[in-house]
Amino acid sequence: MNYTGPVFRPPFEANSLLLQVTVGCSHNACTFCTMYRDTCFQVAPMEQIEQDLQEAKKLYGSVRRIFLVNADPFVLSADRLKAIALKINEVFPEIETIAAYASVKNIIDKTDEELKELRALKINELNIGIESGLDDVLHHLNKGFTLEEARTQLQRLNKAGLDFSANIILGAAGEKNSLDHARASAKLLNEVKPYLIFLATLHVDAGSPLYEELKAGKFIENTLGGNLNEEIELLKLLNLNNCVFFGLHTSNVVPVIGKLPLDKDNMLKLLEKGKKSLPEKVLNSRPAKGYEGAAIID
Numbered sequence: 001m002n003y004t005g006p007v008f009r010p011p012f013e014a015n016s017l018l019l020q021v022t023v024g025c026s027h028n029a030c031t032f033c034t035m036y037r038d039t040c041f042q043v044a045p046m047e048q049i050e051q052d053l054q055e056a057k058k059l060y061g062s063v064r065r066i067f068l069v070n071a072d073p074f075v076l077s078a079d080r081l082k083a084i085a086l087k088i089n090e091v092f093p094e095i096e097t098i099a100a101y102a103s104v105k106n107i108i109d110k111t112d113e114e115l116k117e118l119r120a121l122k123i124n125e126l127n128i129g130i131e132s133g134l135d136d137v138l139h140h141l142n143k144g145f146t147l148e149e150a151r152t153q154l155q156r157l158n159k160a161g162l163d164f165s166a167n168i169i170l171g172a173a174g175e176k177n178s179l180d181h182a183r184a185s186a187k188l189l190n191e192v193k194p195y196l197i198f199l200a201t202l203h204v205d206a207g208s209p210l211y212e213e214l215k216a217g218k219f220i221e222n223t224l225g226g227n228l229n230e231e232i233e234l235l236k237l238l239n240l241n242n243c244v245f246f247g248l249h250t251s252n253v254v255p256v257i258g259k260l261p262l263d264k265d266n267m268l269k270l271l272e273k274g275k276k277s278l279p280e281k282v283l284n285s286r287p288a289k290g291y292e293g294a295a296i297i298d
Helices: 046-060 078-091 104-108 112-120 135-140 147-160 178-192 209-216 224-237 264-276
Strands: 017-020 065-069 097-102 123-131 164-170 196-201 243-247 256-260
Touching (some): 078 112, 112 123, 147 178, 164 178, 164 224, 224 264, 243 264
Parallel strands (some): 097 123, 164 196
8 A cells, every 4th residue: 555745633533444545734834833834735745645545455355435535635626536436346346435624715615516426426524624613713824725616616525415423622712712613613613513523622833824833922822721611612512413423533631422412411510520630730731742733730
């Protein structure tokens, strides 16, 4: 299998075959992220993709789930994605899901009919970095789309039958607007109805524009306790059916996972219990971050 540059995947894709169809990130300009800063965006040739699929066939025999990498393979044209999906279905007729990273921007240039065609070819469960339900936060993070564009495009996915997971970043609005961020994000999620919500805590990469703001005191990072309060507020306001709340990222101090609405009360209790177990000094701190943004608590 060929992999060029850094390769990332969501934690819930741990058992998926990773198939590289792009290199790097087509946007590569979010103010908090340096994951692909030194990687030029490229499109993998079909010959390489076909070779990788044949190699995977020899290695694994049967594959039911594939996750396309790198950062936003859904940026490819609908025709290119259809060609890749057709080849996957040819090599692995038993395939059930072809998932991928995607951006709101990637959806805009695809027609409703194209979205339905991609879904018919097993492309589904896109992982989308929405990050926030506040327009000014989206602008500050330089996501490349507005709140209205996010709402419109995600609802188009719903109409096409394409499921998606929504990434939300705790602390993305900083300390002052933390609860507003939770409330606005919950409102957007209730409207667009993801099948999974992937929650992580803001980790500002060294060398990123937001890191420079942080050092200069222009961006006030949320406290550990503030992020927990933000997560509790977000979860309280969610009104979704059959949606997984995935709060197991290493950056989240209190790990929770469950299905909404069935496990909502239990997850809230776990978050409250976790918050009470931490000393006030820790809750009021902004601890250093380790691997993947994990808080380093003394």
